Amino acid sequence: MKIATFNINGIKARAEALPAWLDAAKPDVVVLQEIKSVDDAFPRDLFEDRGYNVETHGQKSFNGVAILSKHPLEDVSRGLPGDDDDDQSRYIEATVVDDHAALRVCGLYLPNGNPAPGPKFDYKLAWMDRLRARAETLLAEEMPFLMAGDYNIIPQAEDAAKPDSWRDDALFRPAAREKFRRLLNLGLTDAFRARTQGPGHYSFWDYQAGAWNRNNGIRIDHFLLSPACADWLRDCQIDRDVRGGDKPSDHVPVWVDLDF
DNA sequence: ATGACCACGTATCGTGGA
Numbered sequence: 653m654k655i656a657t658f659n660i661n662g663i664k665a666r667a668e669a670l671p672a673w674l675d676a677a678k679p680d681v682v683v684l685q686e687i688k689s690v691d692d693a694f695p696r697d698l699f700e701d702r703g704y705n706v707e708t709h710g711q712k713s714f715n716g717v718a719i720l721s722k723h724p725l726e727d728v729s730r731g732l733p734g735d736d737d738d739d740q741s742r743y744i745e746a747t748v749v750d751d752h753a754a755l756r757v758c759g760l761y762l763p764n765g766n767p768a769p770g771p772k773f774d775y776k777l778a779w780m781d782r783l784r785a786r787a788e789t790l791l792a793e794e795m796p797f798l799m800a801g802d803y804n805i806i807p808q809a810e811d812a813a814k815p816d817s818w819r820d821d822a823l824f825r826p827a828a829r830e831k832f833r834r835l836l837n838l839g840l841t842d843a844f845r846a847r848t849q850g851p852g853h854y855s856f857w858d859y860q861a862g863a864w865n866r867n868n869g870i871r872i873d874h875f876l877l878s879p880a881c882a883d884w885l886r887d888c889q890i891d892r893d894v895r896g897g898d899k900p901s902d903h904v905p906v907w908v909d910l911d912f
Numbered sequence: 913a914t915g916a917c918c919a920c921g922t923a924t925c926g927t928g929g930a
Contacts, residue, residue: 661929662919686929688920713920714928764930804930823930858930859917870930902918902930 653723653750653912654678655757656891657800657873659685659856659903663694669899671698677891679907680722681748683759685802687716694718711741717759717801723748732760734782742779747795753912755881756790756797762804765822773822776804780831787838787876796880796912799840802903803874805832807842810851811871823872841882843875843908844890855890856903864895873906884910 656679660666663684674682682704687694691710699706704720709730719725725746732743742761747754760783765776783799790797806824809815818824836842844853854869863869877885887909894904 665919686919764928766928766930818930821930856930860930861916863917872930 653680653748653910654907655681655683655798655800655910656905656907657683657685657759657802657875658905659761659802659873659901661686661901661903662688664689665899666901667695667698669894669897669901671702672897673891673894673905674699674702677905677907681757682720682905683744683757683800684718684720685716685759685761687718688713689716707744707746709741709744715741715761717742717744717761719744719746719757719759721746721748721757723750726754732779732782732786734785735778738779750912754795755910755912756795758786758790758797758799760799760801760803762802764804765828768820768822768825773825773828776822777827777831780828780835784831784835784838787835787840791838791878794880796884797878798843798881798908799876800874800906802872803832804872805829805874806870806872807832807874811853813852813854813868813870818870823870835876839879840876841879841885843877843882843885843888844871844906846882846885847888853890854892855906857895859902873903875906875908877908881910884912886911
C-alpha cells in the first residue's frame, strides 16, 4: 500500500497539479495539508471520480487537512485532542481497512510557530505536547498507526541546505526539535531516515529568492511510524520533481510503500 | 552583493506562510 503526504498550499490553486500527480503516482491513501477551504467548498468530485473516499477537516482561508483513500475509511475523527479552545483545523485521523489488517492514519499540519519566541511558538510547542499525548494513547491501544504531514520541523542540520540561516527559526529551534525527538523516542520511526541517509533531501523550497533553482530546501514533511507499522516499511521517497512542475505547491509529496 | 513569492479574501492590500 502506497500512502502519501502532500501540503498542497490551497486546493483551489492546486486543482490541476494535484490530480495530475495523483494520476501519475497512484497512491492508495493521501493526507493533505493546507487545503485552505471549508468542507463544503472542497472539490470532492475531483477525487471521487478517481476512486477515492474523501474526508475533510476544513477551515476558511487557512489550514485545513484531508484524507483521500481508495480503501474504506472508518472511525474518522477531526481535531487534535487536548485543547477545546483550539479552533484551527490541523488534524484528522481515520482507520484504513484492507482485506488483511487495519491501519490508523493520522494527518497533521503542525503549527509553523514563527515568530519565535512568542505566542505562536508557544502554541506550536503545546501542540507538539498534545501530539505526543495522542501518540502515547495510540501506542497503548496497540493499533498500528502512522502520523504523516507537514511537521514544520527541520529535524537535523543535514535536513536543510543552509542550516545556519534557520538557526533562530521556529522550524529549527532546539525547543521544537526536542519535541520532535521526544516523539521519536516513544519508539516511532522517521520513515525517510530509515531508508535514506545523508544531506540533500528536501520536501520544501520557498517560492522566494529562487530557492528551487538553487536547491535551497528543507525537509519538514515527515512520516512517523509506530513499531508495528515500521515492520511493514518497504520504501519511503520524496517526489521532488513535482516542485518543478506547472503551478507547484512549495511542498512536494512524500510517500511510503508499506507491506500491508 | 542584492533582490527576489504565493494564496486567500471581497480585495486592488493585509495577512499568513516557512
